[in-house]
Amino acid sequence: MAGLEGFDFFEIVIEKSCSRQRLPDKFAKMLAGREPHKVKLREAGSGLHRLCWWEVLVVFDGEGHMYLGPGWEHFARAHELQLGYFLVFRYDGDAMFTVKMFDNTMCRMYYQHDDDASNGSRAGMKTRSGVGMTRSSLFWLMTNMLWWWLTTTLLCWWRMTTLLWWWRTTTLLWWWQTTTTRWWWRTTTSRWWRRLQSHSLATGTCQLW
Incomplete structure (x- = not known):
């Protein structure tokens, strides 16, 4: 499987039993003559738990279709996979696949890691699903x-x-x-005063009342 590092493909869970998971025919053809007997699966974004993986056997049917066989059911149950879930696989080399899982809401699923071993190896199971940001x-x-x-x-x-x-x-x-009122008051007072002065000069008196 050398030279396929970084190769991505997706699959949808369509079998209710989850006893096996079919892989793309194109990917199987790319492995012609180099078919592995088993592969290792791990969850994407496992962080410090990079050594946590699941060992799954690879099987082929009479028509040449490639399946993840024995071991896949344990992986599916541990990750609570259900019918219609969307899986994205990436081959990382050395028969190792990184898997991203999406539920029926099209949102990615996240898991809490466990230190238990699986299949007699260092494979740690992820048993409880959780919501991550x-x-x-x-x-x-x-x-x-x-x-x-x-x-x-x-x-x-x-x-x-x-x-x-x-x-x-x-x-x-x-x-x-205020300015208008003052201007009006001054103008009116000035006019009144000029009229009073004119009247006083005309009558010869300065009496205001």
């Missing part, structure tokens, strides 16, 4: 938080700007009304 989920959360912060900041800025505009408008309006 992927990078995309974290990015979505950070994006929403940033959007919320920007929206709140812009809203506060808009309110402060509106309040300042209202204060300036009110102040200018008050100043204009």
Whole structure:
């Protein structure tokens, strides 16, 4: 299987018994003459548990179709695989496959690791499924938080700007009304005083009443 490192393919769980899992015919043809007797499976993103793997035997039917046989049922049960689940395989070399599993909601499944051994090897089982936060989920959360912060900041800025505009408008309006009133009062008083002076000069008196 040399030269196939990094090769990816996907399969869908279509057999209810989970006793075996068929692999693509194209992949089987690429192995012509180099068919392995067994492979090792591990969950993608296992982190420090890179030595945790499952040993599965490879079988072929009469038509040449390639299957993951004995050992696959244990892997499927440990990872709670069900009908319709979506599996993404990547060949890493040395008969090792990394597997990503997606449930019927099209979301990737995550598991808690266990230190128990499997098949008499160093293979550790992953027995309890859990919900993990992927990078995309974290990015979505950070994006929403940033959007919320920007929206709140812009809203506060808009309110402060509106309040300042209202204060300036009110102040200018008050100043204009005050100035207009003073101007009117001065103009009226000046006219009244000039008329009074003209009347006083005409009558020769300065009596105001």
